[in-house]
Structures are given as structure tokens and as C-alpha cells.
Amino acid sequence: MSFNELTGKVITPSDKEYDILRLEYNLAINKFPLAIVYCYDYVDVSNAIKWCRRNHVRLRIRNGGHNYEGYSTGTGILIIDTLYMNKIDIDTEQNIAKIQSGALLGNIYSKLWDQGYGFYGGTCPSVGISGLVLGGGIGLSCRNFGLVTDNLLELQIVDESGKLLTVNRNINPELFWACRGAGGGNFGVVICYTFKVYKVDKITLIQLRWDGSSRDKFFDLWQRWLKTAPIKISCFSGFNKNSIYLNGFFYGSKSEAEKILEKFLLLPGLLDDSSIEHVPFIDAVGAIGSFYGPPNRFKATGRFVYRTLTKGNIKNLIEYVDMSPGEDSCYIRLYSLGGKIKNLPNNYSAYYYRSAKYIIGITADWEKDENAKLYTSWVEEVFKYVKPLTDGCYVNFPYAELKNYGYAYYGGNYHDLKKVKRTYDPNDIFKFQQSIKP
Numbered sequence: 001m002s003f004n005e006l007t008g009k010v011i012t013p014s015d016k017e018y019d020i021l022r023l024e025y026n027l028a029i030n031k032f033p034l035a036i037v038y039c040y041d042y043v044d045v046s047n048a049i050k051w052c053r054r055n056h057v058r059l060r061i062r063n064g065g066h067n068y069e070g071y072s073t074g075t076g077i078l079i080i081d082t083l084y085m086n087k088i089d090i091d092t093e094q095n096i097a098k099i100q101s102g103a104l105l106g107n108i109y110s111k112l113w114d115q116g117y118g119f120y121g122g123t124c125p126s127v128g129i130s131g132l133v134l135g136g137g138i139g140l141s142c143r144n145f146g147l148v149t150d151n152l153l154e155l156q157i158v159d160e161s162g163k164l165l166t167v168n169r170n171i172n173p174e175l176f177w178a179c180r181g182a183g184g185g186n187f188g189v190v191i192c193y194t195f196k197v198y199k200v201d202k203i204t205l206i207q208l209r210w211d212g213s214s215r216d217k218f219f220d221l222w223q224r225w226l227k228t229a230p231i232k233i234s235c236f237s238g239f240n241k242n243s244i245y246l247n248g249f250f251y252g253s254k255s256e257a258e259k260i261l262e263k264f265l266l267l268p269g270l271l272d273d274s275s276i277e278h279v280p281f282i283d284a285v286g287a288i289g290s291f292y293g294p295p296n297r298f299k300a301t302g303r304f305v306y307r308t309l310t311k312g313n314i315k316n317l318i319e320y321v322d323m324s325p326g327e328d329s330c331y332i333r334l335y336s337l338g339g340k341i342k343n344l345p346n347n348y349s350a351y352y353y354r355s356a357k358y359i360i361g362i363t364a365d366w367e368k369d370e371n372a373k374l375y376t377s378w379v380e381e382v383f384k385y386v387k388p389l390t391d392g393c394y395v396n397f398p399y400a401e402l403k404n405y406g407y408a409y410y411g412g413n414y415h416d417l418k419k420v421k422r423t424y425d426p427n428d429i430f431k432f433q434q435s436i437k438p
């Protein structure tokens, strides 16, 4: 087997950058790919797929490398990395953006802002557009604009034979349906996306902080408040042993936001560094993005919540957090859904759990490898408790231990996804631990 037949920039274990470039954002993932090929265009991608088939080498696809379980890497496989394909072209006449599949969120936000546009992406600037949009994509604008994937108009993808396909509502429509919620690593290597984009100016940035004293009241208020909250507000919040946070974007004025959040502002334990400010969209994105530190080791997952949890459920979840290892690195997190997401039927695209109220996240991070078991066991224990209270898992917060993962991620859409897989990847070239089986 010769790497010379690959085109693009090839990194192998004999290159000094290999030990850095083989890593994922989650440092708990420790895999040793045979090589990494950084592609510059679709021809490099196509060559890489054909090379893998000729040489009987398994492949993985990578963009931002943020998959929680490391499904964009592996040992003894070829990583097809699109990071160098990161052009962003904006058509201000039609309000569309063509974004290549290697772009990272931070860059997308700033390029669009330069032309007066916002983006409805997630919160972390180093997350890749590909993993995000192909799994759904939620963020602090998702109730107002829908999922990232709901704003996708077209994509270009290289299929299992190395052929470039255009995919949209009229051309390869089943594949378009499948890629919007189940596309990550399953059907081919996406090269480029076309998105609908919206002009924005100033929005209200919400950053509220409390000590840990009102966690029970906060959680109960969160779930009740969300039932009637206006769609122009989206929030991510959570708590650990000693603190609570709520971050949000509101597409309206500061005074309106204060009114909408009135009950939260009255909760005991609100800290002085809380703020609600009317700021340029890009400053709001920057403020939220600045919370992400350097990569660490972590285990995390998330389940869709449909029903109102009882006071007893909430008390138990707080107890789990209080019994968690370490000081402050185990969280229950809450990600608001609803709004525009729920206006569409469950089979509109592969993203299934459209009328869930929010996602409950269970996250733990640690610094030393020897602590991994302690923290992953905590996530596992809380997951077991949360599972019967909730319905399905968000594929972008994947969990390797899931049984029947296909139904957990895609619910009633899984059956049709298997059909699409049989049509577009009958030989199961795009296979990983939790891929869709043909």
C-alpha cells in the first residue's frame, strides 16, 4: 500500500505533526490512524475514497474533530479531513451562503457578520460546520431560526464510488432528507453546503449567574417557563455543585428580555456579574464563545425531554450532582428547543425529536487519564436515571454505551434511513461504531 497515490496533504506516523493532528477535541479519545489526508478539493476526497476501497482500509471523515465519542477518527483507518476546504461565499442578492465543509463556526460567524448577516449555529467557535449541520445543530438562535439543518438548501457530497453528487429538495431528495439530521459520517463526504442566511444587527445577550442555592427552583422554573417563552429567545443553562448559569440570545430589546426573564431575575442567589445587554450580534457570539477553554478529557451526552419533571426528579438530579466527583466539573445542562424547530413534522428531515421541549445534558470533564473511570461512571449512573424520564438522544451528543442507538438517535425515521443507506452506501464504506447499518 502506497500513500503516494493519495492527493492532498498526507500526514503519516512518521511526520512530526502526527501526534498533534491525530488528536480529537476530546482528549480522552486516543486513536492512531494509519494516515490523515487533508483534502483541498473534491478530487482529493474522491481519490481518498477510491484508495481506501482499493487497499481495503476503513475511513473516517473529519471536520472540527469535536464528536464527543471520537467518531471522526480510529486506529488503523484513513482520516479524510476537510479542514482546508473552508471557503465562505455570500450572495447578498439572494441571502444565501455557500460554505465549504471544512469551515469552523468562529470563522463562519465573522465572515457573515462582515456582510451584515448572523448565523444560527452553536456556541463553540472551533466546532465544525459539518458535524453540526449534519446532526441537526442547535444554538442560541435555534428557537428563532430553526435548526442549522433546517436552513440548509443544498449540499455537494462525494459518494462511496468517489462521484460528486448534488443533493437538494429536487435532486437526490431522499439523501437530502437523510443528511439533515443523520448525515454525519453515514452517506459520503460533504464538500460544500448552501444555507439561507438572515441579516441581523443588535440582539440582547443574556448572561445570568447564581450561586447554587436555588438549583431546585431554577430547574422547575426553567421547564415551566419554556412552555410559553417567546420564540425570539433561546437559552443554554445548567448547574454543578455550587453554581447555576443561563446564557441566551433574545432577538429584541433589553427591556423586553428583562420582562421575559423576570422570574429568573427574582431567584435567590443571583450574582453581581450577571448581565443583560443589547449588543452587536458578533459581540454576543464572541462573549459566549470565550467560555470555551483549551480541550480537555470529557464524557457527555444528552436526551430529549418532552414531559414536565416532578419535584422529586429534580431533587434526585441535584443529589446526583452533589455526589459527583471533583469540585465543579460535573454538570446537568439544559438546552432550549421548541420555537421554529417544533413547527415541522418529525419526518420533515432525519432529525426526529421535533417537539421536545429541551435537551438535558449530562457532562463531566477531568484532567488526568487515571480519573476517567470515576467521571464516566458518574455520567453512566445519571444517564440510567434520566433515560426513562426522557425520549431519545441527540446524535450530536452521542453516547457510545447506547443500546439500539439507531432508534435512540432517529426514532421513527430510522427505518427510512436504512433504506437511504442501502441506496447510497450499499457496501457500507461509511461505517463507524454507531453508523446507520444498510
Ligand SMILES: Cc1cc2nc3c(=O)[nH]c(=O)nc-3n(C[C@H](O)[C@H](O)[C@H](O)COP(=O)(O)OP(=O)(O)OC[C@H]3O[C@@H](n4cnc5c(N)ncnc54)[C@H](O)[C@@H]3O)c2cc1C
Binding pocket: 025, 060, 061, 062, 063, 064, 065, 066, 067, 068, 070, 071, 072, 082, 101, 121, 122, 123, 124, 126, 127, 128, 129, 130, 131, 132, 134, 135, 136, 137, 138, 139, 183, 184, 185, 186, 188, 189, 190, 191, 292, 396, 397
Ligand atoms: C465544546 C463543544 C461545544 C458544542 N456546542 C454545540 C452546540 O452549541 N450546538 C450543537 O448542536 N452541538 C454542539 N456540540 C456538538 C457538535 O455539534 C458535534 O460534536 C459535532 O458533530 C461536531 O462537528 P465537528 O465537525 O467539529 O466534528 P467531527 O468530529 O469532525 O465530525 C462529527 C461527525 O460528522 C462527520 N463528518 C465530519 N465532516 C464531515 C463531512 N465533510 N461529510 C460527512 N460527514 C462529516 C464525522 O465523521 C463525525 O461522524 C458541541 C461540541 C463540543 C465538543
